[in-house]
Amino acid sequence: MPSGKTTAGSRLLPLSFAQQALWLLDRMHPNQSQYHVPVVVRLHGDLDAEALRRALTRVADRHEVLRTVFPSVDGEPYQQVLPAESVPLAVADVRDREPGAAEAIARGWAEEPFDLAADRPLRAGLVRVADDEHLLVVVLHHIACDGQSMHVFFGELGRYYPAGAEPEPLTAGFADHAVEQRAAGVDGGAIGWWRDHLAGAPAALALPTDHPRPAVRSGRGATHTVGMPTALVADASALARQLRTTPFVVMTAAYAALLGRLTGGREVLIGTPVEGRSDERFEPLIGFFVNTVALRADLSGDPGFGELVRRVRSATLDAVEHAGVPFDAVVRALRLDRDPATVPLVQALITFESRPFAELRLPGLRTEVRPMFTGTAKFDLDVMIVRAPGDSGDFDVHLTYNTDLFEPGTITAFAERLLGVIAAGVADPALPLHRLPVLTAAERAVAAADDPGDRPPVTEWVRRHAVTRPTDPAVDAPGGTLSYAELDRRADAVADRVTGGVVGILLPRGPALVTAMLGVLRSGAAYLPLDLTHPSGHLRRVLAAAGARQVLTDEDNAARLDGTGAEAVLIEFDSQRSGRYAHPHPDDLAYVIFTSGSTGEPKGVGVPHRALANHALAIRDVFTLTGDDRVLQFAGAAFDVAAEELFPTWAAGACVVLCEQPPPPERLTGLLDARDVTVANLPSSYWQRWTAAIAQGDTPPPRTLRLLVVGSEPVDPSALRAWQEFSTVPVINAYGLTETTITSLTHPVTGSTGGAGVPVGTPISGVRAYVLDEHLNRVPAGVTGELYIGGAGLARGYLGRADLTAERFLPDPYAVAPGSRMHRTGDLARRRHDGAVEVLGRADAQLKVRGHRIEPGEVESGICTHPDVIQAAVVARAGVDGTARLAAYVVTHSGTVPEDLRQHLSALIPVYLIPDSFTCLPLLPALPSGKVDRTALPDPQPPVTRGIGRTEAGTATEHLLATVWRDVLGLDRVGTDDNFFDLGGTSYTLATVHARLGEHFDGLPLIALYEHPTISALAGHLTHTGERTVAAGDADARHIGRSRLHRRRQGR
Amino acid sequence: MSTESIPPRYAVVHNDEEQYSTWPTDLPVPNGWYADGFTGSRQECLEHVGRVWTDLRPKTLRDLAGR
Missing domain, CATH: 3.30.559.30 (Nonribosomal peptide synthetase, condensation domain)
Structure with a gap:
């Protein structure tokens, strides 16, 4: 028998530090096999099972740690070495069972939970696979072994089988290590070294996850x-x-x-x-x-x-x-x-x-240990x-x-x-x-070039339909309809009045506006849509930057051009048809659109006919537009989305439906149904509010709509689920930039998105999309990089800004055509395994809070799953101590921040993603484009929990919790909104709290204390889940745990 | 302990349409692009492009207009 031990006896032996950490993890995740160390040995040859069992017993005799259990007193575990006894060897015979039966049995043994307080940390079993083949399964608990232990264990097992001499006696047991480690304590200097x-x-680790x-x-x-x-x-x-x-x-x-x-x-x-x-x-x-x-x-x-x-x-x-x-x-x-x-x-x-x-x-025997x-x-x-x-x-x-x-x-x-x-x-x-190859072979295979070939300029389509279907409606306005023949004639009349170059358009919504857009293109000029609400100083700057000398306008608005230096040309359609019809070169500009740059200085993006021609046909096909469609014209003309509503529609011979002003969301259904609209293209925040209005019963779902396109902003998955609950109308998520000609990628949303973000999908025909790292390498699927777009949709650049153009339009190293360019979008993106691209936000908007990289969209999606929330925006704002804090802004049905919002989130997203403050607003501030204006969000409401010990316990449960906290933490006073860890608590003291609470709340899992780190949250949880029961024995709790495990296995 | 990286250098490049851009000097210049000899920080390169690229129209279009 072993001798020379210093540890056997009846006093309470401590656990080593590492054992105690493991013991705590076992308490947090009870009945799991995470910390099992199962080993399987395949044995070929004649086996003496009884000799093997004796050998196992001798190993356990020699090593006290294999006979040690870990009961606890007042939440504090100790080691108890049990006397040596024969190690049981479970036996199964699968000689006449189906293949795989042996492995299934081995797995069952491996996963059988250990009760550290009662079970010895060694189990063994033998499966007879054939007359001369066995599987020996040895399952140890990690609390009693490590990698080196495996060599010791199997070395001695081999020595003892069938019967071997005892090796040198041991001069120490594992508990000596624990006792010595505890006596020495943790070296404060060394901890300091690690801290530094x-x-x-x-x-x-920000590893991309599925x-x-x-x-x-x-x-x-x-x-x-x-x-x-x-x-x-x-x-x-x-x-x-x-x-x-x-x-x-x-x-x-x-x-x-x-x-x-x-x-x-x-x-x-x-x-x-x-x-x-x-x-x-x-x-x-x-x-x-x-x-x-x-x-x-x-x-x-x-x-x-x-x-x-x-x-x-x-x-x-x-x-x-x-x-x-x-x-x-x-x-x-x-x-x-x-x-x-x-x-x-x-x-x-x-x-x-x-x-x-x-x-x-x-x-x-021939053996193989794995x-x-x-x-x-x-x-x-x-x-x-x-x-x-x-x-x-x-x-x-x-x-x-x-x-x-x-x-x-x-x-x-x-x-x-x-x-x-x-x-x-x-x-x-x-x-x-950065040059190490990280792509898989499949990812390296470059997709074949997608060359759309020559596509007719967008001016061509109305001309063709004016011949083949002259009486079909091309534009339907509240005041009447324009047939293709009439639109064609009027566009020519407009073309006669302008002289080329870049021509501004300053007109209110209506048939004249869309006719002017087509007419300017007919003349060979590019149009520059101007916003009626812009001050004349802005108009002057924009006109000068674009080099526009003429502006098409009407009598009501002509005066606004005074002092801009541009000639006001009144729009009229009664001039004689000159038959002048320009054939634009694919590189000629079709329009110039100004976008506000990050510096606030407007940038004029020049889009050539090539890009618009490709877009019109590709979008017509993606939206499956036909001559029967009626497409809503919703976007303001100063936004390029308006061109997406016009040209693909006209390319299909369909009808553009105009409205005087976009209605408030609760009146949209009425407009769509009254005008028989089949396709609508909406900014997603507007669509989200419309969806909320329908969900609340303020307005019915649309009847005539067959396709909904949403874009301009991230699509909220929970709004999508709400939409799918009342509507079968398919949704396309569209993504693009003015620089890449409106929509570049589209994703038909099918089925449930499962709470994850809604992808923007794949490029439209003729367009290429890459996700690249900072060295312009393509990144593997799932990895976040920056989105670059190449192909036929590229703008010429920023007018008058060669430097900016060179910065954002780069050589495309992945294009087949030599000398191609690609646009750096500034958006973070990743490609899913199925090829669809997900956009994660602006490269410069990614938030960093307490060391975590945070995508605001991820938090916003989580907030929007709360039934009371309509819309949410999350930003980082400096807290009182100057460090960045997450601030959430919500628009809710109730008009207040839901009381259980934080609790709702804590069940859904990691702690570090939960905002520090929630502020309720009647409406989120919007940019003219309809996107949320994050810079205009007010200062957040101060978080509820500020200062320690501010709120007194109210309910009996809160009083009980507060008493336990005070005792365990040694504090005179704790508030119900104080975070346990902020009060100096640690995972160990939390385990002690858990042990103390076990007297009152049977079956309360330790993990619940992490999820609800304040007294009020935990009390709410306890009341909510009805966890409060009369005291029951530990044995019952274990029984519950085991039967749960049993169900989990059966469920597989 | 962490070594500060040397700021990357860029070259000014252009294609046959005489469209300009910049490209890291440690990467091979993509097919159909040519270095025009100017190198420096990205900012220096962009400023150089601002001076030499005075007409954003592709060369094909400029040639047609000049005919």
Whole structure:
């Protein structure tokens, strides 16, 4: 029997720091197999099962930690070493069962939960697959083992089977390590080193995900395994030797480089386990000795791969030197332990094992030891590179990932990218990081050029229809209808009155305005639409900038041109037809539209006929317009969307329906139905308010509409769901810029969007869209980059601004036609795996709050799921302390901020995305285009929770909670709106609170305390969910947990 | 510890239509584009473009108009 132990006995032994952290995680995510370490050994040959069981028992006899349980007193766990007893070996026989039965049984054993307070942390089972083939399944709990333990465990198992001599007696037990660690305490200086070392490091890995991060991590995961050829490992090892480091460092550098490319970060934090057997007494022990350390990989300055290896080497040496500080203590020192959505500090892990995972030598048997993976993930992405069993020298790369976030295809692609980066970096260590190949083979395959060929100028269509269908309506206005023949005649009359160049149009909505637009094009000139509401100073600047000498106007408005230097030409349609008909060159300008730049100075965008001709036909086809359609003309003429309402419609021989003024949303249905409108193109914020009006019953859904196009702004997914509840009319999301000719990408919205953002889809015919990084590389699917648009839709540039044109219109390196350009949109975007593009907001509007990169749209979508909310806008505003805070503005049915809005959000989005303040407005300020004017939002209402201890407990539940908080935190006074962590609480003290509350609220999960970190929120939650029950025994709670687990399994 | 990156350098480039732009000097110039010899910071290049690109019309169009 083992001897020399110093720890056995009846006193309460403490847990090591790492064990205590794990114990806490087990409490937070009860009944999960995240921290199980299952191993499967395939055994070929004659097995003596009884001898194997005896050998297992001898290993457990030797190592106290395998007989240790972790009961708790007052929420504080301790180790209790149980006496040695025979290790049970479950046995199953699947010789006459279907293939896969053995694996299913193994998986069932692997996932069976451990009750740390009562169950020994070692289980074993044997599946008989054939007469001479067995699977040995060993399941350990991580609280009792680590990677090195596997070698010890299987080494001794082999020694004891069938019967072997006892090795050197152990001189210590695992609990000695815990006791010594506790006595020594945590080195304050070393904690300080970590705090300094990690200051400003990105504690949240902004890896692109397939699904939004849920408010609480489920722990569910999956593992994808690929092989890494011997040759690649050999090359990596050769580079490692050359740079005087290890293959681990080379692999970690490649992992860091890839994460950097996928996140766009200049540094990344990667976790890795570090061996912690600090004393030779501990070396032969099984136990949880490893500590996770954070490697801070500095990618800044775009170094060569070899230089990155050097940086990672020095980061690794630094981290290992300070590895004595428990990971959990680092997390607490950095105050990162309060968000149940995210694994704190490091979300990406790497392990490299140049040895096989473990080896088991049993006389007369051929064995193969492999780690097993349960359907769980401890991290977002955990890469384990380990030598495969056998003599091939190949390695296995096991990628375990969080399935809350990632789809299998994304991880398969990640594995391909990782191997590609290792190969390229090792082959050429001088290669700068931005040149490392990160695209998969499928992504590298360039799509064939999409050449739309020659398309007739838009002036052509009305002429053709005037011949083939002269009496069909081309324009329907409140005062009457214009046939194609009449529109054609009047356009010619207008063309006769102007002299070329750029011609301004200053007219109110009506048939004259749209006729003027066509007429100017007929003359060969470009039109410049002017807004009647603009002051004359603005008109003068715009006319001068565009070089327009004439303006088509009417008697009511001609005076507004006084002093602008431009000639007022009164519009009339009675001139004799001259037959003058210009044939514009594709590069001639069709119109000039002024947009306000970020500096506020208007920029004139010149759009050539080529772009407009391509757009008209492509949009006609995307909207499937026919001669039977009646298309609403909604946009003001000064916006290019007006051209989208006219020219594709006329290209189809359909009718443009004019209205005097866009109606308020609640009157839109009446207008559409009265005028038999079949297609409407609306700014999405306007459509959102219309949808809300219909949902509230203020107005019925439209009857004649067959297609709705929304655009100009992000489409809110919850408004879309509301629309789909009462209407089957399909919706197209349209995206484009004046610089790329109105709409460039479209997405037909089909079915549910599942709460995710609504994509803008794929380019229209003749147009190309790229998502590029800062080095103009195309980025992999899912990765955020900047959207660039090339192809036939490009504007000529900004009139009179060659510098600005050169800045925003770049050489297109991916075009087939030589000398092509592409426009830099300034919008952040990512391409989904199905090819559809999602726009995430302006590159310069992405918010950074407390180190998290935040897309306001993501928060806005979450807010809009609340039934009372109609519209929302989220911005970053400086808080009282000068740091950026998230401020939300909402328009609601009730006219107030819903009381449960914060609680509603906390169930939906991570804590860091929840705004600090909510302000209710009657209406969001809008720009003339209808988009939300974010700069005009007022100062936010001060957050409700300011100052500590302000609000007194009211209800009995609040009083009870306040009492427990005060006791545990040692405070005289706590307010019901104070955040537990702001009061100095930690994950440990929260666990103590949880234990104390367990006397009153049975079955209350620990995670609920993270989700509701204030007394009022938790009290509300307790009342709301009716969690309050009379005290029940722990056994019942475990029973409930297990039957839940059982249901989950059956549900698979 | 972090090395400050050297500010990237750009070249002024143009295509056959004599449309101008800038391009990073460490990347190969795309097909159909030519460096015109001026290099500098992006801002310097854009200022240079502002001086030399006085007519935004593509060359084809200018040639037609001048005929």
